[in-house]
Amino acid sequence: MGTLLQNKNIVIMGLRNKWSIAWGIAQAAAGEGAGLIFTCQSDREKEETEKLTAELGKFPVYICDISADENINEVFDVIRERHGVLHGVVHAIAHANPEDLSNDFVYTSRAGFLHALDVSAYSLVAVARKARELMTEGGSIVTLTYMGSEKVFGGYNVMGVTKAALEASVRYLASDLGPSGIRVNAISAGPIKTMSARGVKNFSNILSVVEEKAPLRRDVTKEDIGSACLFLLSDLSGGMTGEVTHVDCGFNVMGI
Template sequence: MGSLLLNKNILIMGLRNKWSIAWGIAQAAALEGGNLIFTCQSEREKKETEKLISDIGNFSVYVCDISSDNDIDELFDVIKEKYGVIHGVVHAIAHANAEELKNPFLYTSREGFAHALDVSAYSLVAVSRRAKDVMTDGGSILTLTYMGSEKVFSGYNVMGVAKAALETSVMYLASDMGSFKIRVNAISAGPIKTMSAMGVSNFSSILNVAEGQAPLKRCVTKEDIGKASIFYLSDLSSGITGEVTHVDCGFNIMGV
């Protein structure tokens, strides 16, 4: 076991199942000695999350509806009372309605657009605002994005717009949070087989292209993302904020 996160309280928001990127981050953080705190969206998901994380340690799970400011307030009140301080936050939260990923982007509904931006981008702002109050020793906030914010990927649609908003939010939050010694960064993960990704049409073809075109001649894994996340959550990244780092086996650098 390593010690890069020893004596550090790390909040991981958005763990859904063993295929999720957040699980790769959680496994890596536990191996580095982090005291992990998890959130999930519902009571049903809480039981599933508790069962999953039992493999890596005895950690707490709290229900938090990320679209509710009251839920976010209550979460951080509980965290402040129980833990006093946290040192890192992993924001692994994104969602778009299924129909918005099936139809062409042109036909995105007003409601679907608002939902995707609220859950996938604004939630980082809301979480950061409250996290600041319990990150009294400074620390790191890390979110997850995807190259669909930069280039068109068929079927990614409104999520690409949401991720673009998320990445810009990272810069503005980094500017605001710097005076509190809090760093805000993002990892742009290459395509990975997650439950959410499988909702994107033509995702299998995206995986095949990435594997063939990436300089490392493979697709990235959640373990790769986990290792990179430890860098950002630990003091190794003490001088870095406002950055979006591609962890995609180099796929983003390639042209046709």
């Protein structure tokens, strides 16, 4: 086991299953000695999350309804009481209504638009506001985005717009929290076969194009993302904040 995150308490929000990017991050962080703290959205998800995280060690799992400020406040108060200082947060949370991904973007409902923004972008703001109180020694907040914020990917729709808002939020939060020694960054991950990705039309086509066109001639893995996030959570990235770092085997640099 490594020591890169030894004696550091890291909250990972959004772990759902072994195929999720958050799992790759959790594995990497646990391997470097982090004191992990997990949150999940509901009672229904808690049992599954506990079974999964038990493979890494004995780590607590708390229920946090990311759409309710009161619940976010309560959970972070519990974390403060039981774990004290917080050193890092991984925000791996996003959701859009299925109908807003299956139809053309122009048909996105007002309610669907607000839901996607609330869960996928505003939640980072709400979490950062509360996490700052526990990051008395400084720290690192990392969120996950995708290149659909920059370019149009068929079927990504409202999530692309939401990720653009998320990336702008990263920059504003970096400015606000920087004086407290807290860094805020995003990883723009290449496409990975996750449960959430199944909701995007033509996702398999996106994977094949990346494998063909990316400079490294392969698709990115959750282990790749885990390693990059490990860097951003650690002191090795102490001079970086407000950045959106692409981890996509170089696909974003290609013009054709």
